[in-house]
Amino acid sequence: MSTHRTPDRPDENPWFFSTRELARRPGNQRTVTRTVPAPSGDKAIGLVGVIAVPDGSDVDIDLSLESVTEGVYVSGTASARLEGECSRCLDPISDDVEARIGELFAYPDSATEETTDADEIPRLVDDRIDLTQTVRDAIVIDLPMAPLCTPDCPGLCTECGTRWADLPSDHGHETLDPRWAALKERLPSTD
Template identity: 75%
Template sequence: MIGARTLVPVMNAQRSTHRNSRPDDASPWIVSTRELARRPGTMRTLQRTAPAPGGDEAIGIEGVIGVPEGSGVEMDLSLESVTEGVYLSGTAVVPLTGECSRCLDPVHDELEIRIGELFAYPDSTTEETTDSDEIPRLVDERIDLTQLVRDAVVTDLPMAPLCRDDCRGLCSECGERWADLPADHGHEILDPRWAALRERLSSGE
């Protein structure tokens, strides 16, 4: 996995402000829990496609691999009212683009992630006894899915994306892709002491 250790401090710093800020009802990333009405055991399901955010909110590892801005993130979710809040679970499918770590060709892939998170009710025991960066809160009976999906995607991203498992990368001498070179491709290693003589012979002097 990539990014889980190196990016957690950054994402946690964003989480306390992003997850618990006032949600925008117009955003497809916002889910209302009002119909659950704090009745433990009440459930609802939700299928939704939301455009991937960009800029500071982009999902992925910059310069390595990530979810293209505006591409569709398909979510299949279940929300259940429990005593301390709303438990959200399900899956999300995201498209990925990046660069092969061996040959530098473009990489296009798809990732399915599993989601599971408790969103605490205001004034609940969980809300009062945990830090805001440990468990997210419901804000105005709504859930913001953005950070939840981002965290899950980043944790499951490959450390070194590959265009294919058997990619041989680039020739260290000429920089060409091994896949495009003949089987007998190679580079003659000439003793530098003979280099000047060979150059003179080649020029016909």
């Protein structure tokens, strides 16, 4: 087993991992530990504008690549820092995420490649695997659709937009129909 901390070639995409040394021999294995920059645009990790791994921030990958009969099985973890905003009060939030990865990358001309669609099982191309989509899928599946700063966040006042947590307990916005205003003046106050 060997450990690599940098891409196999300096000009190579850091999300690509070589499987050449596994030599298509089932049982051959190598471990890989690498820190890569988070992708941006349509490959961004997360729900952009809600909660996501910031573009270019570190994604730590710790993997085992194992040659199996039909391809290379990749297992391990990917971890990163998430940033976003609370879906109730809109305060900024951040959190750490660690996702488990377990994915088979099919060899060209294998039975798996011939019997599955490319969107079902990823493929090896030129003895390399691209982990961008695999890591993205593993992290995104664990993200909350409505992230909260605290589980009991009260959110914002619908009338003035101020955070309920910052308002006094007697805060309210009484709206009185102008047709009843004259009647209110004639009734005794209940304060």
